[in-house]
Amino acid sequence: MNTKISFRDVVKTYPMKDGVFTALDHVSLDIADREFVTVVGPSGCGKSTLMSMAAGLVEPGAGEVLVDGRPVTGPGPERGVIFQQYALFPWLTVRKNVEFGLKLMDLPAEERRRRAEHAIELVGLSDFADALPKTLSGGMKQRCAIARAYAVNPQVLLMDEPFGALDALTRVQLQDQLLDTWSKEQRTVMFITHDVDEAVYLARRVVVMAARPGRIQQVIDVDLPYPRTEEMRLSPEFGRLRNEVWHAVYHQPPAVPAA
Amino acid sequence: MTQLTAVGKPSEARAARRGAGRPRRALTLNLIAVVAGLVVWTLLATVGVQGLPTPLAVAARAGELIADGTLPLDALASLRRVLLGFLLGTLLAVPIGFLMGWYATARGLLEPYVQFFRTIPPLAIIPLAIVLMGIGEVPKVFVIFLAAFLSSVVSTFQGVVDVDKTLINAARVLGASDRTIFAKVVVPASTPFILVGMRVGLGAAWGTLVAAELIAAQEGLGFRMQQAQLYYDLSTIFVGLIAIGVLGLLMDRLLLFAERRLTDWQERR
Numbered sequence: 329m330n331t332k333i334s335f336r337d338v339v340k341t342y343p344m345k346d347g348v349f350t351a352l353d354h355v356s357l358d359i360a361d362r363e364f365v366t367v368v369g370p371s372g373c374g375k376s377t378l379m380s381m382a383a384g385l386v387e388p389g390a391g392e393v394l395v396d397g398r399p400v401t402g403p404g405p406e407r408g409v410i411f412q413q414y415a416l417f418p419w420l421t422v423r424k425n426v427e428f429g430l431k432l433m434d435l436p437a438e439e440r441r442r443r444a445e446h447a448i449e450l451v452g453l454s455d456f457a458d459a460l461p462k463t464l465s466g467g468m469k470q471r472c473a474i475a476r477a478y479a480v481n482p483q484v485l486l487m488d489e490p491f492g493a494l495d496a497l498t499r500v501q502l503q504d505q506l507l508d509t510w511s512k513e514q515r516t517v518m519f520i521t522h523d524v525d526e527a528v529y530l531a532r533r534v535v536v537m538a539a540r541p542g543r544i545q546q547v548i549d550v551d552l553p554y555p556r557t558e559e560m561r562l563s564p565e566f567g568r569l570r571n572e573v574w575h576a577v578y579h580q581p582p583a584v585p586a587a
Numbered sequence: 588m589t590q591l592t593a594v595g596k597p598s599e600a601r602a603a604r605r606g607a608g609r610p611r612r613a614l615t616l617n618l619i620a621v622v623a624g625l626v627v628w629t630l631l632a633t634v635g636v637q638g639l640p641t642p643l644a645v646a647a648r649a650g651e652l653i654a655d656g657t658l659p660l661d662a663l664a665s666l667r668r669v670l671l672g673f674l675l676g677t678l679l680a681v682p683i684g685f686l687m688g689w690y691a692t693a694r695g696l697l698e699p700y701v702q703f704f705r706t707i708p709p710l711a712i713i714p715l716a717i718v719l720m721g722i723g724e725v726p727k728v729f730v731i732f733l734a735a736f737l738s739s740v741v742s743t744f745q746g747v748v749d750v751d752k753t754l755i756n757a758a759r760v761l762g763a764s765d766r767t768i769f770a771k772v773v774v775p776a777s778t779p780f781i782l783v784g785m786r787v788g789l790g791a792a793w794g795t796l797v798a799a800e801l802i803a804a805q806e807g808l809g810f811r812m813q814q815a816q817l818y819y820d821l822s823t824i825f826v827g828l829i830a831i832g833v834l835g836l837l838m839d840r841l842l843l844f845a846e847r848r849l850t851d852w853q854e855r856r
Contacts, residue, residue, distance in 0.1 A: 329728075383760055384760070385756055385760070400710075401757075402759075403759045403760040404762060405760075405761055405762035405856070407760065408760065408761075409757070411753050411756070413751075413753050413756055415753040415756070415757035417754060417772065417855065418755075418854065419775045419776075419850075428761055429762060430764045432761060432763055460852050461852075462852060462853070476761070480761060518845060572822070
């Protein structure tokens with residue numbers, strides 16, 4: 329398969345009062361076309377920064393980020409982003425939120441409506457298409473945000489801890505729904521999380537990052553077939569992978585003496 | 588996926604929305620308070636607090652002033668001034684507030700003036716305004732304009748600065764240009780701030796108006812009260828005060844209503 333997203337020797341530092349904070353220290357990672365990759369790691373490991381670079385919201389200090397072989401120079405509709413805080417426009421209904429990106433594409437009104445309808449249906453929000461975000465639960469808000477990202481038909485989905493603010497039950501349901509949607513219309517997904525279970529359940533590959541300085545600790549292949557099921561989640565094989573990722577996340581050799 | 592549609596029901600926020608039916612109890616209490624106030628006032632007047640007219644006397648005076656056209660004309664004159672000053676002030680404040688919020692350069696250039704003039708009560712400008720602009724309509728409208736402008740500009744500016752950066756990023760990643768972000772994200776997101784600023788501005792304008800009229804005017808509610816003071820006509824002063832209060836309240840409620848309608852999308856916690 330072709331490489332879709334490529335991080336090459338990416339460095340990002342921020343000036344601090346006492347020296348510099350190295351958010352990312354020579355990080356290289358290739359994500360294949362239509363691959364589902366999760367990135368997990370402790371806070372401060374630069375996982376969100378890494379994703380923001382692919383989104384074009386943060387520039388690398390050194391190295392380069394390529395999408396389809398071309399350097400990323402800014403945000404673009406071919407790369408959909410889903411934020412942890414939903415980031416819905418509160419003054420727009422679900423439908424208008426989903427149409428926001430479509431309106432920027434100069435589509436005929438009919439096509440726009442059709443695509444919005446399709447995206448809303450895909451996340452199961454049809455009954456709430458004309459509701460304002462304030463009337464929705466957290467899970468529904470995030471589904472609306474997913475529909476908004478899907479509507480413009482991006483080839484890449486960048487998700488920054490999208491289910492982080494949700495309760496455990498809703499989270500599991502949304503994971504299944506996300507995989508369901510993804511299997512219907514496959515995109516390249518880079519999914520940031522701090523939840524080990526979530527990382528293993530969703531991904532074909534789990535990228536484990538370490539902090540101080542932010543770097544890739546280990547990349548773990550998840551050899552479980554799609555579609556993922558509840559039985560799989562409870563299987564010994566899943567447990568083994570989960571332990572492996574857990575160990576990689578929580579028992580990291582410190583690169584510098586722990587602060 | 589269909590089974591997922593049951594996840595999370597829409598919150599009850601809609602039902603619990605304020606104004607959807609203010610409890611009858613609160614209204615009854617409001618009414619009782621008003622009646623009690625009138626009773627206390629009547630008692631004070633009949634017991635003989637020096638020169639204090641009874642509510643009935645004030646009502647009678649109000650009737651006369653309405654009948655001979657004085658009160659409506661005065662109210663109209665006052666309203667015209669306040670609305671003119673307020674509209675001019677807001678019309679200028681909103682674009683300037685946006686400029687200050689959006690461009691650091693504009694902010695750096697304008698902020699010292701805005702912050703400085705904000706510390707001067709508009710009333711303190713009156714002597715200067717009269718000297719420079721005479722005693723016609725211009726200085727009054729100018730002072731009102733200044734009061735409305737200064738309250739609106741600060742809250743518009745604050746609203747733009749406070750727009751959630753995630754919303755701006757959400758628009759950017761969907762391919763929005765800076766212009767689109769400004770028109771489709773920054774403007775609607777700061778509407779609540781602008782409307783609050785307008786309400787504060789209207790309050791300031793109204794307060795400034797009456798004071799401006801006390802000094803130099805040929806008509807208006809403030810002028811009428813000033814005249815009444817010369818003749819020890821307490822009833823007319825009371826009529827003026829009540830008219831000012833009622834009109835101010837009405838205008839505030841009108842703006843509040845507009846605010847509710849326009850910013851109904853806000854999550855109120």
